[in-house]
Amino acid sequence: MTCDPRDLDPGRPCAAALGRPGGRGPRGRHRPRAFAVVLLAALSGALAAPLRAEPSIEWTPDSVVEELQPGNSRLVSLTVTANQDLPKANLRLVPWFAPFIHISRSSFRDLAQDQAATLNVLLSVPPDAEPAVHDSALQMRDGVGPGAKNLAKPLHITLIILEPGPGGGLPPDPGEEGRATLEGIDSDGDGIRDDIQRFIALTHPDSEKLRAGLTQFTRVVQEALLVRDDKALSLNAASALGRASECLRYILGPSSPDVQNELHAQFLNTVARSRAYLTYDAQLFGGIFPSAPRLQRKFSCTFDPDALPN
Numbered sequence: 001m002t003c004d005p006r007d008l009d010p011g012r013p014c015a016a017a018l019g020r021p022g023g024r025g026p027r028g029r030h031r032p033r034a035f036a037v038v039l040l041a042a043l044s045g046a047l048a049a050p051l052r053a054e055p056s057i058e059w060t061p062d063s064v065v066e067e068l069q070p071g072n073s074r075l076v077s078l079t080v081t082a083n084q085d086l087p088k089a090n091l092r093l094v095p096w097f098a099p100f101i102h103i104s105r106s107s108f109r110d111l112a113q114d115q116a117a118t119l120n121v122l123l124s125v126p127p128d129a130e131p132a133v134h135d136s137a138l139q140m141r142d143g144v145g146p147g148a149k150n151l152a153k154p155l156h157i158t159l160i161i162l163e164p165g166p167g168g169g170l171p172p173d174p175g176e177e178g179r180a181t182l183e184g185i186d187s188d189g190d191g192i193r194d195d196i197q198r199f200i201a202l203t204h205p206d207s208e209k210l211r212a213g214l215t216q217f218t219r220v221v222q223e224a225l226l227v228r229d230d231k232a233l234s235l236n237a238a239s240a241l242g243r244a245s246e247c248l249r250y251i252l253g254p255s256s257p258d259v260q261n262e263l264h265a266q267f268l269n270t271v272a273r274s275r276a277y278l279t280y281d282a283q284l285f286g287g288i289f290p291s292a293p294r295l296q297r298k299f300s301c302t303f304d305p306d307a308l309p310n
Contacts, residue, residue, distance in 0.1 A: 056083050057140055059155040060116075066123050067160040071170060071201055073124035073212060074190050075219075075302060078155065079116040080140065086111040089151070090141045091119070100125060100159055101136055102307045108140075122212060122303040125161050127205070134159045170198050179270050182225060191219050199266050209308040213251045214263060216302050217244040221267055225276045234283035242289050246300035 060079045068074060082089070090107045104120035111117055121138070138155040141148040171194040174185040184193035192200075192215060200214045220241045227233035249256040268274045292300050 057081065057151050057153060059138075059153065062153075063156045063158075064121065065158045065160070067162055068123060068125045069162045069170075069188075070125050070129045070164050071127040072188065072190065072197075073122060073215060075215070076121045076123065078119045078121060080108075080111075080119060081114060081116050082111050082151075084113050086142065088142075090148070092139050092141065093157075094137050094139055094154075100129075100134055100161075101157060102303055103138065104301070104303050106304075120302045121157065123157075123159050124208060124212065124308070125159075126208070129161050131163050132161050134161070170201055173198060182272055182276055183222075191222070193218075193222070193267075195269075196263075196267060199263075203262075207251075207310050209251055209305045209310065210248075210259075212303050212308065213244070213248045213301065213305065214259070216247060217241070217260065217263065218267065220244050221264070221277075224280045225273060228276050228280035228283065231283045234280050235287050237280070238284050238287060238289055242291060243300040246292050246297040247302075247305070250297035250301065251305055 058081045060081075064076050064078075066074055066076070086108065088107060088109050089111055091103055091105065093101060093103065100123065102122040102124065104122070108117055136157045136159075138157060140151045140154070142151060171187045174187075174194045178185045178193065178195050184195065186192060187194055188197075190197065196218050200211050200218070204210045204214070220237060224234065224237040224241060227237055245256070245260065248260060252259055268277055298305060
């Protein structure tokens with residue numbers, strides 16, 4: 001007998017069949033209940049599973065604003081921290097203002113959660129640059145290609161190119177006043193003595209990457225003089241000076257020692273500075289300073305020398 005579930009007349013056989021344990025009615029009524037139990041269990045499992053936060057990063061400092069005259073450059077050190085492990089993160093500037101802004105690396109590999117990683121940004125203004133304000137953003141992406149996503153909070157970089165000052169954007173010659181103290185005079189606050197800044201720019205006007213390399217070298221020599229009485233800090237400065245020398249060897253090749261010696265002579269131009277350097281050098285006794293392989297010397301630069309035009 002074929003029963004129609006719509007036939008609910010108690011006097012007919014079909015209605016009795018729907019009420020018996022072997023009939024079709026109870027089975028049909030239990031299907032929604034069973035489905036609800038399965039759905040509830042699935043939802044409970046989903047709610048119990050921990051939600052993974054979206055990747056985000058923190059920059060220190062959280063923005064960069066610099067003013068430079070044509071022919072000058074400045075190196076800015078940054079740290080970046082992620083809220084979770086990132087196997088690979090790529091860096092890019094948007095838009096790319098070559099040759100004004102250069103980053104020392106294009107990616108991070110195996111960036112661990114809450115571990116600060118370092119990055120250098122070189123701001124370099126060509127001598128013939130016009131006064132202007134350039135805004136850029138340094139983005140970190142979780143991969144490459146169309147499917148890559150930007151991680152939150154890009155670093156905003158503003159470079160303000162000023163009108164050229166006396167001497168074509170270089171600080172004035174400090175003269176004898178610049179020789180009066182160990183630190184000398186740094187009127188534009190770029191971390192380089194004015195007399196050395198002028199020497200580098202006027203001696204090597206045709207090579208931006210060489211000027212950047214000599215600037216890196218000079219900053220370390222200046223630091224070495226200032227920490228000369230502390231052995232641990234002197235050893236750290238010596239290690240950084242080794243990296244700066246490797247960078248210059250990558251840029252110059254065999255002529256690097258001659259250029260470094262020439263800069264040393266300009267830098268240690270007083271008796272007090274020469275004695276301070278000898279004190280620093282004496283602190284290095286017993287230190288071990290491994291050098292980078294020849295093919296790795298490029299990465300000793302605090303900037304990307306291959307990204308500079310000459």
